[in-house]
Amino acid sequence: xxxxxxxxxxxxKSLPGLQQLDARQLETPYGDTSAPVTRGRLGEAEVLFIxxxxxSHHLPPHRINYRAxxxxxxxxxxxxxxxxxxxxxxTPAFGxxxxxxxxxxxxxxxxxxxxxxxxxTGEVEHIDLTxxxxxxxxxxxxxxxxxxxxxxxxxxxxxxxxxxxxxxxAEIRRCERDGCDMVGMTGMPEASLARELRxxxxxxxxxxxxxxxxxxxxxxxxxxxxxxxxxxxxxMAVLTAAAQS
Ligand code: HPA
Numbered sequence: 471x472x473x474x475x476x477x478x479x480x481x482x483k484s485l486p487g488l489q490q491l492d493a494r495q496l497e498t499p500y501g502d503t504s505a506p507v508t509r510g511r512l513g514e515a516e517v518l519f520i521x522x523x524x525x526s527h528h529l530p531p532h533r534i535n536y537r538a539x540x541x542x543x544x545x546x547x548x549x550x551x552x553x554x555x556x557x558x559x560x561t562p563a564f565g566x567x568x569x570x571x572x573x574x575x576x577x578x579x580x581x582x583x584x585x586x587x588x589x590x591t592g593e594v595e596h597i598d599l600t601x602x603x604x605x606x607x608x609x610x611x612x613x614x615x616x617x618x619x620x621x622x623x624x625x626x627x628x629x630x631x632x633x634x635x636x637x638x639x640a641e642i643r644r645c646e647r648d649g650c651d652m653v654g655m656t657g658m659p660e661a662s663l664a665r666e667l668r669x670x671x672x673x674x675x676x677x678x679x680x681x682x683x684x685x686x687x688x689x690x691x692x693x694x695x696x697x698x699x700x701x702x703x704x705x706m707a708v709l710t711a712a713a714q715s
Pocket of ligand 1: 682
């Protein structure tokens, strides 16, 4: 079996508790990764890690080289990838600090390098994305959550928006009408590129704010950061347990 890789997002430019073994900057056919790929130990398990926004969180969601990051993880031995995702909650079950393993995604992003089949490779494969996340990896995450007593919402539709700005209230109402439960900025094209690269991919999402128009007030970075801090320990407990399983 290959290695489990973790892609860190907001709040996770490093992984607390990860004991680093090495870090490699790989050359990829798609350009630079967000950061070197770290190989390390989480508990007893060896895992790979990359922070998608870079080591100092300098890359906005539309500038992340999703293709390079996933390619480099696969090249480093990954066969499974968990993408961490700080999200805004839309539907009532997705309030602040809820952790979820989404099962669907709607892509509202644009202008991103979103495929390996960009006309330069001489072939095009139309991958199936009916279920955009790996059922096996989702189930593994759901199982470890119940084993380690973490309550989660084991499904949900993730709306991937362009960012870096947050949404308008009307945009969130549209996302809700479309069927989105949560909203984030980096879930796509990460999920579909992982499928193109034949990597098993799942998202571990944690709600850091009510999405625009869903609470009586505007969204502040202070609120987001406070909720990130509140979620971090539980997210790490789930990840560490998932790495051992
Ligand atoms: N919208 C989009 N992305 C996000 C949000 C949000 O409200 N919160 C965290 N990431």
